[in-house]
Amino acid sequence: MEFEESGIGEECGVFGCVAAGEWPTQLEVAQILTLGLVALQHRGQESAGIVTSNGSTPPTYTTLKGMGLVSTAFKPEDLLKLKYGNLGIGHTRYSTTGISELQNCQPFVVDTLHGKIAVAHNGELVNAAALRKKVMRHGVGLSTSSDSELITQLLALTPPMEEVDTPDWVARIKNLMTETPTSYSLLVMHKDVIYAVRDPYGNRPLSIGRLVCIWDKEGDTEGWVVSSESCSFQSIGARYHREVQPGEIVQISKHGIKSLSVVPRPEGDPPAFCIFEYVYFARPDSIFEGQMVYTVRQRCGRQLAIEAPTDADVVSTVPESATPAALGYAQESGLPYVEVLCKNRYVGRTFIQPNTRLRQLGVAKKFGALTDNFAGKRVVLIDDSIVRGNTISPIIKLLKEAGATEVHIRVASPPIRFPCYMGINIPTKEELIANKPEFEDIAGYIGATSVRYLSVEGLVAAVQGGIESCGEKEQISSRTKMSKRIGHCTACLTGKYPVELEW
């Protein structure tokens, strides 16, 4: 399903770049930042922004912001403005509140006693309300309801003891991290340095890449990039280096990368990387915790085939996000994989008045049925998640009208039942199909022959350990060990939040 329809949305993507030497040139830094944001576009389409710094003392910052996709927000002539920077950070934003305004567009730049800092943030502070009060009690006025503005003011406000004349941004960042446990992946730029920060629970992703020379000294390091997802590295000629660890502060400058500190979690707390990054948000070619997202989704499909086998003729996908799970299901079940839906790439907003019969036809403008591939057959249709239940229903109708004798829905993730307070935009509890009375007879409600979901345990296993039947035994033992170090937030499925929520 598409993000827009399912109503689940990621908050943001962040991206940073530092040139190490002559290459990339200043113009290329601007282009790398742009391409990096394009590759993170799936994490936010509302607005985009870039701030570059020339790195001198005092630094000159150049800001470029706009509404919409990167390609809309930045015009070619605008990009030229950015060219006077050797380093920079960028941000793509997903609107969580419906208030879509340029003033919420990140990165935020504020002038402080120690010069200007620029901040780009992905996540949501669990204790934002208390922090806002604290900041305002100190006499600071806040212009937006954004957590990211709050973070910039906290960084400006908290002077650590030992700071006398020169600013100690690392101490300030650590201070911030003790004030708020999660969730944030953060880029803080000051003068000629970018600090890449991940909250102690590692709830949001953040990866580092190395810009590699493609000319004279092929393979030499020519700069560093940092990104919400590693999928952005290929498009700019960077190599995956490593993830920023939960709680870690990494300093990135033209001299290289340097781990400055790792702020620990409370004793006994496991990390809590958002499991829905695997299931849903991330681009399939991104790598988290050493594994490719596509592969995890394929394992989810295999696990689903084990948990919810089906007596049917063909397996298919709701393109495009469910395809790895569908291929996994096909592999595991032995059923042939075929395509049953063809997507119209050009569907935009078309304006159908609400009270017309055409509303009934709904999703059909988005998909066409590949009739010959399934007419007269029993179809297993894999979807990656069913959130509200209103988009899968017309697809089922379409397939049945085109001749499918049975349509079995298999969902490659468990039902979502609880709100997220850590950066994901989930419909209200009441809107979630899993909390409605209709969920009792979900198959009847959406018109399917049968409906089955992946179990929470199955999902965690697929994410954390691989599945026995895959013949990945050796891997499993090592993964089991890793699972002590790893751990995932499944709050939206289980209601178990990684930290206690204050109200």
Added chain:
Amino acid sequence: MEFEESGIGEECGVFGCVAAGEWPTQLEVAQILTLGLVALQHRGQESAGIVTSNGSTPPTYTTLKGMGLVSTAFKPEDLLKLKYGNLGIGHTRYSTTGISELQNCQPFVVDTLHGKIAVAHNGELVNAAALRKKVMRHGVGLSTSSDSELITQLLALTPPMEEVDTPDWVARIKNLMTETPTSYSLLVMHKDVIYAVRDPYGNRPLSIGRLVCIWDKEGDTEGWVVSSESCSFQSIGARYHREVQPGEIVQISKHGIKSLSVVPRPEGDPPAFCIFEYVYFARPDSIFEGQMVYTVRQRCGRQLAIEAPTDADVVSTVPESATPAALGYAQESGLPYVEVLCKNRYVGRTFIQPNTRLRQLGVAKKFGALTDNFAGKRVVLIDDSIVRGNTISPIIKLLKEAGATEVHIRVASPPIRFPCYMGINIPTKEELIANKPEFEDIAGYIGATSVRYLSVEGLVAAVQGGIESCGEKEQISSRTKMSKRIGHCTACLTGKYPVELEW
């Protein structure tokens, strides 16, 4: 490969709708026309236009035109303007000349002695130059270089003998058809009637659908639609009815559809439906000559596997258009099908200055490599066509860098070598890779381990007859008969044009 990059482009899509009774309402007619064009958007993204008629005497026509995609060109408030029509025709345009202006946007409406007609046209007149001269010699000034304006003026100008006071549009259309053999699929609206016309060679497609009641009397006919491709029928709740035959004039009104005439080809000339509609242009869920385009493409892939088998580990696709051929190749060859490329849905125009090293990275912003699926393996990569050779090259590089040991390119169509004069925008002969010296060592040129194309005979067989190994024997015999009635234009592959070209 995407249309934009390959440089091959369809000229247009046409769509018409007539309401038979109360339903669809006038507002819904406007919406059906809009949705119909959205479903034909792949045939042209430059501009869109709709003209509706209220059907009365004299008729009132309402016109809506705009640049860009349907969703951009028509604003919600604009659509309300269209609501006073019981019938209408629409058009999406692909820019063939680079001159992108609103005045070229169809349908064209002209006032004639017998009232206004509206015309939507897909195709290109092979004898346009001679016809222009003829029209101008008669004293008509032509505002555009468009064949479609030429057609409207020819319809206005040619009064057949028998026409006295009332207009005889059918005679005028027949007259036009004797003046120009190909290529055109044409919708001519006058007052309360749409004439759907296909040239005698049937070079461009045109299908009729029936609007079906989804309420009181389920299944009853409530109107008629006509479209370049049947893929647009599902999205508006219409059922595929039949194709307009080569040379046929079909009258569509609220009283139903009526075949008025079939203008014959010169004795012995076979029909010449454009084979590239199957290979490339049409949406996979469209139906031509009784067969689904997806199925034909799959057969092309199977045929390719027979003609060009490969010693490799996995088969994959350049998403998304080559996927059916890749699945066919996998089926026939027995090699496993995997996905190796992940597409960034949000790539728009990003502005990379030409003289920077980032240019080198090229296509990578559009695709990500799904490394785990092919690292250390020999990959057969299926593409639907290679026109210029400049887009496949960076993909191969991407796969090799990500660990593919061999990358064998298999192209599910023969090399394009000749220009098209019948509505397809093909690069100049010099730009076509198949005409360049580099084609001698095409594999070396694009960096592939090996390159093989489907043969012309193989393509024709896949299109016309199915393949024995598919176990479609029964079908084949019937198809063989059909092949007497059918026939395809392969001019861009063979240089054999269906009619003699005048210069």
Added chain:
Amino acid sequence: MEFEESGIGEECGVFGCVAAGEWPTQLEVAQILTLGLVALQHRGQESAGIVTSNGSTPPTYTTLKGMGLVSTAFKPEDLLKLKYGNLGIGHTRYSTTGISELQNCQPFVVDTLHGKIAVAHNGELVNAAALRKKVMRHGVGLSTSSDSELITQLLALTPPMEEVDTPDWVARIKNLMTETPTSYSLLVMHKDVIYAVRDPYGNRPLSIGRLVCIWDKEGDTEGWVVSSESCSFQSIGARYHREVQPGEIVQISKHGIKSLSVVPRPEGDPPAFCIFEYVYFARPDSIFEGQMVYTVRQRCGRQLAIEAPTDADVVSTVPESATPAALGYAQESGLPYVEVLCKNRYVGRTFIQPNTRLRQLGVAKKFGALTDNFAGKRVVLIDDSIVRGNTISPIIKLLKEAGATEVHIRVASPPIRFPCYMGINIPTKEELIANKPEFEDIAGYIGATSVRYLSVEGLVAAVQGGIESCGEKEQISSRTKMSKRIGHCTACLTGKYPVELEW
């Protein structure tokens, strides 16, 4: 009163330019055309268009069109496109029909047997309906309801007897002029020549200017311009040369200007230059028939003071168009001239919902009262025309509330009572205040102490002869002679049309 509010509108302005030598350069020709249209902007604000020709054989034409003011319609980068032309014509359009579409934007370019011509037209053909029928009977389809398209098709269609191989555009233009007597001022560009044409009645204005060298050989001729109004000459460094005479065809090329022909009126018919060009439309610094428009308006004010003297304290104006008449009235009456209204230059469209009390305040957002200048005084307020009567009323209210003891309205033109069929957009007969019952007590209706209009005779005298009391005796005798050669259309005031109207 502003055009927008009064509901009277001019159809268009036309402008042409031919470079004689090296200067103006091609880029400057484009700029001269743009500046020329800016100076004619008061004649039409709906759309603007320019076509330039490089003058070669065959010529290359470049077209630039856009909606809105010249400054909106043409972007800087667009203007560069025009730079490859040594000559060109332009057009600004006023929407007369409410249908505001780019396809009505002039100049029109059509391809004919003898090459492309471009046409720009100001006026309206009195026998348009009959001509349309004639053209369509010949088999020509017309795309718009525009008279200007009709003119282009008539030019394309009418091959004069003597024309064999080479086109005889002059014969074609003459032919056109015999088919339609009025009204048109026309620019026809073909290859390297512009034909400037005025209809036999001279209903619409057209003047020729000489581009003068401001460099090396100061004063030398460097090109020619032709314009609806001479006010456009100053802004481009041109000198007023002369008017195109009624019925005259002037050929303008790099070799200079040449009068080719003067098509006569029917015996006994006087010329019929639109008197409202003086009263209302033209810019005050334009020159018609040897006199400056401002001076004529001032004479109207003096004549008004003679016809309708007032016992009052001060004379003032509704800025800005009535100011010359007000100054004339003050001079003649001996009353002091003061300003009572101050205009807000920035009033744009602000959106006041119709059913609120703010509507009552109406015009006040446009004008402020300069209270000190008239509080406690009796004011004579001069307006140039009262068309609907709905805009002067709130002004009177404003002045009274600010302390004027009496407000006497004196209108420097007679009441408009009849429609115009020659290019002016006048409200329907029913909307004209002069045709309403309320006109009986117009003063009471609009809230004035008294209302008086200039007489038709007074207006004609002011336009044609000057006024004795001005001490212009010598001038008068010469003007009386001229009045045999001159004559004015007063149809909207008197119902006497210069030609018989066919229906």
Added chain:
Amino acid sequence: MEFEESGIGEECGVFGCVAAGEWPTQLEVAQILTLGLVALQHRGQESAGIVTSNGSTPPTYTTLKGMGLVSTAFKPEDLLKLKYGNLGIGHTRYSTTGISELQNCQPFVVDTLHGKIAVAHNGELVNAAALRKKVMRHGVGLSTSSDSELITQLLALTPPMEEVDTPDWVARIKNLMTETPTSYSLLVMHKDVIYAVRDPYGNRPLSIGRLVCIWDKEGDTEGWVVSSESCSFQSIGARYHREVQPGEIVQISKHGIKSLSVVPRPEGDPPAFCIFEYVYFARPDSIFEGQMVYTVRQRCGRQLAIEAPTDADVVSTVPESATPAALGYAQESGLPYVEVLCKNRYVGRTFIQPNTRLRQLGVAKKFGALTDNFAGKRVVLIDDSIVRGNTISPIIKLLKEAGATEVHIRVASPPIRFPCYMGINIPTKEELIANKPEFEDIAGYIGATSVRYLSVEGLVAAVQGGIESCGEKEQISSRTKMSKRIGHCTACLTGKYPVELEW
């Protein structure tokens, strides 16, 4: 001269409105705010913003902001958003820095410990640098370089001693006023109250108006408005009430207006209302210190006639701002007043490449010469100020070419020689013509026959006292008394700043 060309610019206009009862409705409050800003548009055209409050506890604020003129910035549908407010404040902004961004658009809204406040500001803080440092030292990050953001943070930050649980905004405002002496006219909205504040020197204007019932109980108070200039009152049906006094804090609520405090200036300091508000910025129908701006300008013209009499034939104006001075000069000198220039209302930005000869023609596209009114005559041309000297020069050339035998420039204000630090955007000292060597022979430089400026004493006399020769003797005595209470900032003319400047 136009603002844009002269390079002098006002910073902003502020406007507020509180409804007292049922009328104005919430929708009308939004419209009154819009119309109020339209009437202040001459004070700033870069951006516009409005914030309304519903007045409840806690209040809901609605914000609307946009770039450009009010009519561009606010779309009709946007205004509907504002309709849920009984009170609100608005702002129009003039770009002083060249950085034109939406984030600088006022009013600023910040959330504080005691709820949200909205602030609109006109002026510039003389000690901004020191205050910024102070605020940042407290740990506040500043997002913009705007003084207005600084003010909002100072209001948020400074908790006065006596404030315990409930906020004491008045004490906070007083506190602010002790921190910074000038210049600011300020509107601070909190919940259901607007505080209207003028700095102790009264450098920027601020007036209060009373919304008057125009229906049932005609004349009853229905609300209150506050505005930079009283010219905005007429357009919304408000009556001028009084000015906010220097140093005064006026509370405006639905219960009426209440003077809360007057913060005094240092002993002996006179007030310092900007004299250029009279000369240049304000709309002529605005009232400051009991006198209409138009009348003051007329007095400047009379004084100029006394100081700089001319032997000439006619007096005229550079329309439109110099007209009152020109009429005053004509009255005093006895020379006849005529119009010599006609303005093209439609001149927008037209794009003339810098290196073409058309540049030479410059201002001519903006003005036409009314030749008949001055050809062969000696002209006195009144201008309101000459700042850079580059715009008057082409006007003089235009008049001379059109036949003026002499052109004497008389400037109705003294030469500007010094920078302003209190809110006016003046060109750099080097750019000011009065500081250039060319000023020695300014007449020669600009091509005039002679040039004379009004003296500083003459300007002050015209502003403060009226002139004896006007026969305003009685007034003068009262004005002389008033002059003890009044006083004006003439820093840009004399270099004498009202407060000592810190650096």
